[in-house]
Amino acid sequence: MRFCNQCGHLVEQLIPAGDDRMRYVCTQCHTIHYQNPRMIVGCLPVSGDRVLLCRRAISPRHGFWTLPAGFLENGETTQQGAERETWEEAHAKVANSTLYRVFDLPHIDQIYMFYRADLVGESYGPGTESLEVELFREEDIPWQELAFPVVFEALREFFDDRRSGNYPVRASGLPDNWNNWLRPAEQALTDAD
């Protein structure tokens, strides 16, 4: 950020009175421009023993598999955003969406929220941001070709939970050792995320 979006004058970085961290502040109108984390919302669409994944047609991680997810928009709920992204990326409708996983990614100023949901029917297909969309059983998940660590972790937890039939809502960062599980893809994932 170099300019004030209110008056167009230069901004500077300083700690405002009563605050304790650096902010962009306009040199002319003194507006403080706070910067806050962004939320990414998505679904884990389930059909029987299978989960719906999308192969990305966009960067980062073009060609890798992901859960349908994207930035939460103003004016929508997290559930609405998760279902909208599922429609846009996988042309899939879901029902019974329930909050399942919150991931904190403070190193990139993002919070992920995944809803677990039932795929409605067997109708799905690639939206403009996907190359293909497919249902996968646990043993068929392309674990080495997943786009992001949060997708790997959410899927791993889901199939574990499925064995117990108990799906607790979890909120945390990635496990400290997540990159040990992904040795071949480690560098690519680190680069992208």
Add this chain to the structure above:
Amino acid sequence: MRFCNQCGHLVEQLIPAGDDRMRYVCTQCHTIHYQNPRMIVGCLPVSGDRVLLCRRAISPRHGFWTLPAGFLENGETTQQGAERETWEEAHAKVANSTLYRVFDLPHIDQIYMFYRADLVGESYGPGTESLEVELFREEDIPWQELAFPVVFEALREFFDDRRSGNYPVRASGLPDNWNNWLRPAEQALTDAD
């Protein structure tokens, strides 16, 4: 928003190619300025059968009681943000924080996340944004003097859950009828929120 924060030229509102909603776009450098919901994180600090509330020293809702909460900052996890706000507003330390309640407030582009937590010791007091800080039993909660509907609802649910000993994580908007419960304070709450 009137000016591009990258180059200082005027922005205009238009639907970018491949998008489906209006965005602010720079007329000169064509940067798209996305606007996304902000997250507010806080704690519901518990000590035995009592909950810690802060009386607000700032607007909106100056003088009304609230749970310690504030905007999530870049570079922190939601739990860290919730605990930081609890320290800043109530000078209280908590332990065993666990995600308890997510509120969608799409009409004001906010997502709230409350962590349920154990108050450590009996040490607390007003930070600069609080007039006073106090522990309340359920029967002593100032229900008609709560600052925001999300605080009312989180406290109501918490004391209900406490009777069953089961604290499910909930994610939703406010109940459709929330303002029926708050007749005397309804207008003030609507104005503020």
